[in-house]
Amino acid sequence: MRSHWKKQVIVLSSPGRVSSKMQQLILPVLLASFWTICTGSGDWCYQSQFTCDHQCNAPDKWNHAQRDCGGNHQSPINIVTRKTLKDERLTPFEFNNYQQIFRDTIKNNGHSVKVGVPHLSTISGGGLPSTYKAVQFHMHWGNNGGPGSEHTIDGEQYPMELHIVHMKNEYTDLTTALSDPEGVAVLGFFYETSNSANRKYDPITNTLRSIKTTNSNTSLPSISLAQLIPAEQNLTSFYRYNGSLTTPGCNEAVIWTVFENTIPLSVDQLRVFSELQFHDGKPMVGNFRPVQPLNGRQVFRSGGAVILVSSTLLLAAIATALGLSQPN
Ligand SMILES: *[C@@H]1O[C@H](CO)[C@@H](O)[C@H](O)[C@H]1NC(C)=O
Numbered sequence: 001m002r003s004h005w006k007k008q009v010i011v012l013s014s015p016g017r018v019s020s021k022m023q024q025l026i027l028p029v030l031l032a033s034f035w036t037i038c039t040g041s042g043d044w045c046y047q048s049q050f051t052c053d054h055q056c057n058a059p060d061k062w063n064h065a066q067r068d069c070g071g072n073h074q075s076p077i078n079i080v081t082r083k084t085l086k087d088e089r090l091t092p093f094e095f096n097n098y099q100q101i102f103r104d105t106i107k108n109n110g111h112s113v114k115v116g117v118p119h120l121s122t123i124s125g126g127g128l129p130s131t132y133k134a135v136q137f138h139m140h141w142g143n144n145g146g147p148g149s150e151h152t153i154d155g156e157q158y159p160m161e162l163h164i165v166h167m168k169n170e171y172t173d174l175t176t177a178l179s180d181p182e183g184v185a186v187l188g189f190f191y192e193t194s195n196s197a198n199r200k201y202d203p204i205t206n207t208l209r210s211i212k213t214t215n216s217n218t219s220l221p222s223i224s225l226a227q228l229i230p231a232e233q234n235l236t237s238f239y240r241y242n243g244s245l246t247t248p249g250c251n252e253a254v255i256w257t258v259f260e261n262t263i264p265l266s267v268d269q270l271r272v273f274s275e276l277q278f279h280d281g282k283p284m285v286g287n288f289r290p291v292q293p294l295n296g297r298q299v300f301r302s303g304g305a306v307i308l309v310s311s312t313l314l315l316a317a318i319a320t321a322l323g324l325s326q327p328n
Pocket residue numbers: 105107215216217218
């Protein structure tokens with residue numbers, strides 16, 4: 001280590017070596033231009049969008065422009081089911097007006113596809129501190145049905161994840177809600193590949209073709225939130241933790257709920273999402289933030305949530321129960 005350092009100093013300070021003088025001048029200039037070209041100062045982007053000739057700030061640089069993105073309570077996370085803590089207060093949710101039919105705009109916002117929701121549908125119960133009303137929903141996905149969810153369960157990444165964003169009933173806009181540490185509640189649902197198409201998603205998949213380019217929008221045929229998620233009786237198993245928005249500004253104001261039951265979509269339906277385009281015309285794929293450190297946070301699970309115990313652990317538990325394990 002030390003001798004290596006010494007050698008470098010000798011080379012660089014040797015007066016007779018023009019080439020090393022040149023190096024001293026050129027190297028920083030090269031490094032500086034590489035920095036500018038390859039890190040950029042433009043809009044934020046996902047890792048899938050980052051190339052040397054596209055200037056954008058990938059997830060590891062989001063905290064340069066938005067301090068909260070470097071915080072200690074960030075989302076998404078990997079949920080290690082064996083480390084979750086069962087919490088009896090996580091009772092089933094009460095969904096109000098989730099059956100309500102509405103028409104709204106579906107928009108390609110350059111990062112995802114987003115649908116505004118009239119503030120009529122609300123959730124309460126589920127261990128939430130108050131009633132929250134739905135504001136919008138959007139998805140995160142992979143490439144043609146490949147891994148694309150934001151949260152992962154025991155390291156498994158699902159092909160897509162739905163986020164239904166709610167804010168406390170008393171607020172009228174999301175910006176205000178985000179300044180309250182419990183102002184926002186997001187319901188997260190995983191999608192899983194099924195053999196047959198999920199016809200309840202036709203209104204969405206059919207309109208994606210007309211909003212391929214960034215900032216385009218169109219009106220969505222009538223839908224309800226209830227038709228997009230599993231039946232209510234199948235929503236009693238979920239995980240809960242405190243986190244953040246998964247896009248800049250990454251505000252740490254979100255009570256997260258991640259449901260265990262998945263939503264089925266066929267591969268063809270998942271593929272339609274990959275036909276959407278980022279603002280540069282490239283396929284909108286991989287629009288998920290990588291999982292963030294837990295930093296000591298506890299993840300809770302509702303009574304119904306199943307822990308996947310590995311067979312080794314199970315055998316160890318049985319051995320312990322039978323008094324077969326070696327004391328130490
Ligand atoms: C939808 O697009 C039109 C232009 O085609 C624009 O005037 C309108 O503001 C857009 N709506 C939303 C919600 O972005």
